[in-house]
Amino acid sequence: MTTRPSEEGTMTTLPAAHDVFHLYDTTLRDGAQQEGLRLTVQDKLRIARLLDELGVGFIEGGWPGANPNDTAFFAAAASGELKLENAKLTAFGSTRRVGGRASSDPLTRALLDAQTEVICLVAKSHDEHVHRALKTDLAENLAMVTDTVKFLTGEGRRVFLDCEHFFDGYRANPGYALAVVKTAADAGAEVVVLCDTNGGMLPAWMGEVVSAAGAVGVDLGIHCHNDTGCAVANTLAAVDAGAMHVQGTMNGHGERTGNADLITVAANLQLKYGWPVMPAANLARATSVSQAVAAITHVAPNARQPYVGQSAFAHKAGLHASAIRVDANLYQHTDPKLVGNDMRMLVSDMAGRANIQIKGDELGFDLSDRDVAARITDVVKQREMDGYSYESADASFELLVRDEIGQLDKQFEVLKWRVLTSDEVSDEGDSEATVKVTVGEQTTARVGEGFGPLNALDKALRSALKKSHPQVEGFELTDYRVRILESAHGTDAITRVLIDTTDGRRRWTTVGVGTNVVEASWEALHDAYQWGLIAR
Numbered sequence: 001m002t003t004r005p006s007e008e009g010t011m012t013t014l015p016a017a018h019d020v021f022h023l024y025d026t027t028l029r030d031g032a033q034q035e036g037l038r039l040t041v042q043d044k045l046r047i048a049r050l051l052d053e054l055g056v057g058f059i060e061g062g063w064p065g066a067n068p069n070d071t072a073f074f075a076a077a078a079s080g081e082l083k084l085e086n087a088k089l090t091a092f093g094s095t096r097r098v099g100g101r102a103s104s105d106p107l108t109r110a111l112l113d114a115q116t117e118v119i120c121l122v123a124k125s126h127d128e129h130v131h132r133a134l135k136t137d138l139a140e141n142l143a144m145v146t147d148t149v150k151f152l153t154g155e156g157r158r159v160f161l162d163c164e165h166f167f168d169g170y171r172a173n174p175g176y177a178l179a180v181v182k183t184a185a186d187a188g189a190e191v192v193v194l195c196d197t198n199g200g201m202l203p204a205w206m207g208e209v210v211s212a213a214g215a216v217g218v219d220l221g222i223h224c225h226n227d228t229g230c231a232v233a234n235t236l237a238a239v240d241a242g243a244m245h246v247q248g249t250m251n252g253h254g255e256r257t258g259n260a261d262l263i264t265v266a267a268n269l270q271l272k273y274g275w276p277v278m279p280a281a282n283l284a285r286a287t288s289v290s291q292a293v294a295a296i297t298h299v300a301p302n303a304r305q306p307y308v309g310q311s312a313f314a315h316k317a318g319l320h321a322s323a324i325r326v327d328a329n330l331y332q333h334t335d336p337k338l339v340g341n342d343m344r345m346l347v348s349d350m351a352g353r354a355n356i357q358i359k360g361d362e363l364g365f366d367l368s369d370r371d372v373a374a375r376i377t378d379v380v381k382q383r384e385m386d387g388y389s390y391e392s393a394d395a396s397f398e399l400l401v402r403d404e405i406g407q408l409d410k411q412f413e414v415l416k417w418r419v420l421t422s423d424e425v426s427d428e429g430d431s432e433a434t435v436k437v438t439v440g441e442q443t444t445a446r447v448g449e450g451f452g453p454l455n456a457l458d459k460a461l462r463s464a465l466k467k468s469h470p471q472v473e474g475f476e477l478t479d480y481r482v483r484i485l486e487s488a489h490g491t492d493a494i495t496r497v498l499i500d501t502t503d504g505r506r507r508w509t510t511v512g513v514g515t516n517v518v519e520a521s522w523e524a525l526h527d528a529y530q531w532g533l534i535a536r
């Protein structure tokens with residue numbers, strides 16, 4: 001990685017973008033530091049496959065030797081459970097212990113045992129951290145860098161070196177921070193990565209520091225945290241100053257406020273700078289990869305995430321809607337298809353007929369008839385007054401449209417439902433539901449037990465439908481949101497429930513409204529099953 005890609009985006013002159021510019025993902029190591037996030041070995045393998053499919057150059061898998069789960073992950077990867085097409089798996093670890101030798105340090109040996117072509121070491125570069133955290137002198141820290149880098153390169157590994165707390169260290173003692181960079185480069189580190197470990201930097205401050213490090217004469221990388229809300233901006237500023245290796249995580253996972261979101265960084269470099277950091281076809285998978293990672297980490301996707309969020313290309317205002325019909329590009333900064341996302345029209349009580357018509361097109365219904373569109377608009381407005389919200393509940397909206405245009409082919413009819421919750425908790429839960437449905441001529445009643453009324457109703461309905469519609473076994477409720485709304489009539493509040501469901505291939509959202517949470521949940525659940533069984 002010695003040449004900088006042309007800023008005109010001349011893709012053909014670059015043999016392979018990865019050789020020139022490194023996209024380095026650390027979701028599995030630094031991202032996994034996020035509060036509440038826990039990844040099993042299988043989770044890590046699944047995420048690594050997705051990252052490879054996305055086309056990142058490097059996947060930092062964890063810290064072998066320091067963390068048993070990570071050791072097991074590298075062992076599984078080495079045994080053939082992980083076959084990577086694009087990316088190089090990378091093991092992370094620290095420089096050797098104070099006063100020891102890299103060749104006999106068990107943690108350094110564990111890095112070799114991980115059997116990766118690339119190793120990323122972390123070293124102290126802030127003098128105070130050397131004194132107070134390592135409890136050694138500045139010269140020994142440099143010796144640790146030299147010894148560890150030389151030993152691992154001598155064993156045939158490519159070595160990158162993360163300078164921990166580099167930016168704070170540079171402010172405190174620039175000469176020492178730069179000495180760490182030079183020492184790593186002299187010892188044979190291929191890339192020296194400047195880390196804003198505490199995340200306190202601002203874009204305007206990056207250029208000077210990165211340029212100073214660049215004057216050492218080594219390929220630089222950048223690793224930013226988002227504590228000032230500037231992780232992506234700081235990363236780009238470092239790239240502007242010469243960094244050719246960017247570290248980040250999927251969906252910006254990471255401790256505290258997270259790391260730089262690697263998808264946002266990559267999309268900016270590719271679509272705004274015109275640098276081919278990954279094949280165009282790969283970037284078009286960004287949205288699906290982001291969603292798949294969210295499903296594995298069990299961290300709900302951020303709808304407002306740049307490029308890949310559900311709302312990233314969503315439009316609400318009625319005034320915009322008519323113009324969008326003329327030319328969508330007037331209202332979006334880039335083509336959502338390039339990152340695998342879609343423009344969405346939000347159906348809301350602000351909606352005019354134009355919104356409803358575009359939304360209809362989006363869902364595959366011809367609502368060009370003005371009377372039909374006007375009728376649906378009226379129904380939506382009335383429903384929204386009652387507390388419904390169709391903005392994100394596309395599936396419920398589609399059922400409403402189908403009903404209005406006479407294309408609602410209901411897959412089941414509910415004759416009766418009931419749920420009881422008590423303080424008696426068994427292994428099966430604290431709630432018991434009964435659901436009676438008719439499919440064709442057949443009537444089925446089933447009981448389901450679960451934790452909470454929704455879970456019990458879900459089990460009962462699934463059980464009642466699985467004979468006639470076996471695909472319900474694959475339905476999974478992935479998110480459940482309850483909101484209590486002020487009633488227009490004063491004292492009694494109404495409850496709105498949104499349910500996200502997936503069948504592994506599609507993800508859909510339904511809405512229910514009621515005077516209590518159970519009634520609202522049932523409606524959203526009913527719609528979720530109805531849509532999942534109807535829609536192609």
Ligand SMILES: [Zn+2]
Pocket residue numbers: 030195197223225
């Ligand atoms: Zn970090």
